Amino acid sequence: MVSFKDQLISEASLLAPALSREELSEKISNLIENQILPEALIQMRLPRLPSPASVKTEELMAARYGKRAYSPLHDKMRLIQDLEKIRYKLNGSDLTDVNLPIGSEKTMQTTIGISHPEPELDIERVGEQLSVDMELIQDISPAPFGEPKEKIKSPRLIEFDSEVTQRIVSSRSFATLIGAIESKIRSNYSHGKISFSFSIRADLDIPSREKTKIYISLPDYSFEEKMDFWDKIETEIKNVIESLDVSEDERNEIRRNLLTHVRAV
Amino acid sequence: MVERMTEMDISSVIKQDIGAVYSAFKNEDFRNMNIFSNRIMSNALFSDDPKFTLIGFFLKDIALIYDAMKARKELATFTTAKSFGEVFLKSLKIEDEIDEHWKKYHEFCNSVREHTATIHEKKSYKEAIEFSHASFIWLLKLLEKDKELLLVGKNQFARGILNEMNRIFRVHGGGIEEIYAVSLIRGLQLYYEYMDYFEDARTEIITSSVFPYVDAIAKTMMAKEVNQKEVTSLLRRIIIDWRLSYIRFMERPRIVPIGQKPLPITEETRQKLSETIAKALEEEVK
Numbered sequence: 001m002v003s004f005k006d007q008l009i010s011e012a013s014l015l016a017p018a019l020s021r022e023e024l025s026e027k028i029s030n031l032i033e034n035q036i037l038p039e040a041l042i043q044m045r046l047p048r049l050p051s052p053a054s055v056k057t058e059e060l061m062a063a064r065y066g067k068r069a070y071s072p073l074h075d076k077m078r079l080i081q082d083l084e085k086i087r088y089k090l091n092g093s094d095l096t097d098v099n100l101p102i103g104s105e106k107t108m109q110t111t112i113g114i115s116h117p118e119p120e121l122d123i124e125r126v127g128e129q130l131s132v133d134m135e136l137i138q139d140i141s142p143a144p145f146g147e148p149k150e151k152i153k154s155p156r157l158i159e160f161d162s163e164v165t166q167r168i169v170s171s172r173s174f175a176t177l178i179g180a181i182e183s184k185i186r187s188n189y190s191h192g193k194i195s196f197s198f199s200i201r202a203d204l205d206i207p208s209r210e211k212t213k214i215y216i217s218l219p220d221y222s223f224e225e226k227m228d229f230w231d232k233i234e235t236e237i238k239n240v241i242e243s244l245d246v247s248e249d250e251r252n253e254i255r256r257n258l259l260t261h262v263r264a265v
Numbered sequence: 266m267v268e269r270m271t272e273m274d275i276s277s278v279i280k281q282d283i284g285a286v287y288s289a290f291k292n293e294d295f296r297n298m299n300i301f302s303n304r305i306m307s308n309a310l311f312s313d314d315p316k317f318t319l320i321g322f323f324l325k326d327i328a329l330i331y332d333a334m335k336a337r338k339e340l341a342t343f344t345t346a347k348s349f350g351e352v353f354l355k356s357l358k359i360e361d362e363i364d365e366h367w368k369k370y371h372e373f374c375n376s377v378r379e380h381t382a383t384i385h386e387k388k389s390y391k392e393a394i395e396f397s398h399a400s401f402i403w404l405l406k407l408l409e410k411d412k413e414l415l416l417v418g419k420n421q422f423a424r425g426i427l428n429e430m431n432r433i434f435r436v437h438g439g440g441i442e443e444i445y446a447v448s449l450i451r452g453l454q455l456y457y458e459y460m461d462y463f464e465d466a467r468t469e470i471i472t473s474s475v476f477p478y479v480d481a482i483a484k485t486m487m488a489k490e491v492n493q494k495e496v497t498s499l500l501r502r503i504i505i506d507w508r509l510s511y512i513r514f515m516e517r518p519r520i521v522p523i524g525q526k527p528l529p530i531t532e533e534t535r536q537k538l539s540e541t542i543a544k545a546l547e548e549e550v551k
Binding site for chain 2 (some may be wrong): 087
């Protein structure tokens with residue numbers, strides 16, 4: 001059976017017979033490095049990042065056992081993040097078609113025409129070719145004139161309801177508070193077995209007063225574990241409030257209006 | 266016989282594009298959000314209304330901001346920052362006047378910038394709009410004065426100007442005029458990157474097609490009172506040239522050195538190679 005390497009070399013020599021062995025080798029290296037690898041990086045599916053908590057645990061365990069150099073989760077996290085960064089740089093900034101592989105266009109090396117300040121378009125001709133991705137459009141409501149029909153499969157680590165979102169935009173101090181809490185949550189928890197849902201609700205006693213509620217979902221944990229988590233999270237949020245650069249009155253106001261709640265299921 | 270497209274038809278198609286943008290945004294698929302935003306600008310070629318082009322351009326920038334944020338190691342306030350994009354998208358009305366679109370985009374940029382700063386930057390830097398204004402004018406003058414540098418192969422002059430503007434705006438904020446300036450330079454950079462395709466005609470095309478834009482940007486932005494209509498019209502012309510370049514040359518290669526002839530292998534082999542490498546990399550990060 002012919003190996004893939006042999007097949008590639010034989011195909012390349014057949015299609016470019018004038019090339020010497022060295023030139024061919026250089027061309028293959030360039031092809032892989034400059035065209036195939038970027039394409040592969042964009043196509044590949046990257047897993048989720050390991051949780052910061054598990055990376056930290058690994059680091060602490062390694063220190064305890066004197067294995068500082070061995071930290072697979074940390075290395076994995078770095079690799080995923082580096083690959084994400086490369087993918088970002090290869091983003092396909094100009095594309096209008098999701099199915100078009102980057103760098104594979106046949107016309108790429110062709111030089112044609114000179115640009116004009118204003119295009120001269122034959123609208124009738126263009127009309128024939130204008131195609132709309134109907135499958136995609138049927139799949140979603142035409143938001144922002146409506147929400148997408150497709151539901152997000154699993155809950156994210158943090159989600160805000162529309163009122164929280166709106167208030168973040170309209171109040172700088174609220175954005176700072178929520179940003180600080182989000183930052184704390186992200187540094188201590190990862191997506192998977194826990195999720196935080198932020199909502200704004202009217203106070204039961206004084207309906208004109210609104211409170212920000214953080215609902216914590218821990219579906220896989222026992223009642224006792226949930227209570228332990230609740231205590232821990234409450235303390236963390238209290239610390240965040242303490243660290244804010246606000247007056248004492250404002251701090252008290254925040255304390256009064258921010259509640260956490262662990263969901264029973 | 267095909268019926269002529271009306272503004273109504275185009276508007277309806279662009280609303281669908283915006284729907285796709287919103288769906289991608291909600292699902293944090295910023296790569297597709299960028300692609301759908303490009304579609305808006307390409308579909309806007311069939312219309313005389315500059316606001317369609319403007320909407321696509323703003324949405325593309327928003328996609329790139331969140332994509333960069335997501336790729337960063339520190340995702341600390343990503344959901345909070347995403348709220349600004351969510352509200353921008355929800356409040357986006359195709360019927361709004363151009364002035365309203367610029368205003369909302371400016372508000373968005375000024376709000377989200379705080380969430381793109383590092384902890385150290387947040388602690389140290391304060392808003393300094395006058396500094397931003399003066400430095401943007403300085404950079405525009407520099408671009409105009411040294412525009413011949415754009416003829417030099419592999420130069421990064423336009424990208425460098427854009428990088429400084431982005432950095433200054435992100436750290437110190439800016440007024441609507443800084444938003445105009447950075448948008449014009451961003452558009453110019455997108456168009457300018459296609460110049461390498463012209464190979465032997467590169468100098469001639471840059472001189473006849475890019476230099477007039479550099480001069481027009483400087484003139485428009487250094488006027489005593491910057492005229493929003495002029496900015497919009499100039500930006501639209503640059504974007505049209507960029508989108509036409511995409512139709513002519515398609516996506517710019519990211520890393521392939523200029524002038525390097527590709528190896529003529531078949532599409533199947535190329536695909537197989539790409540899949541093999543992708544699989545090996547997936548295995549590595551499993």
